[in-house]
Amino acid sequence: MKESTLESFVAAKGQSEAARLLRVTPPAIHKAISTKRDIRVLELPDGSFRAVESRPFPSQSPKFQAA
Template sequence: MKETSLDQFVAEKGQSEAARLLGVTPPAIYKAIAAGRRIRVIEISDGAFQASELRPFPSQPKLQVA
């Protein structure tokens, strides 16, 4: 099982092919990379690819109550 960042995956496969392999559109790939999202792509045993995002929890900052 190989794991890589989305931007490295796109560099290896190309934006259109990466989008096809992940089941999204090329603009979605572009937006995710441009926004600096921390997405990891994993090649699973049957040769398919799966992507997941690493985000802090909770993702929204806490509101300060005065």
């Protein structure tokens, strides 16, 4: 399995082709890159691609914190 960042995958394939291969829209690719999301693209043995995101847990900060 080959792994690359979303940015390098898009640089190699182009935004429209990357979106098609990952089954998302080109605006979704643009937004993910512009917000600097930590997304890795995996090339699977059958030649297909899958994107995975690494996010901290919990992914959202709590609205209220106890004093």
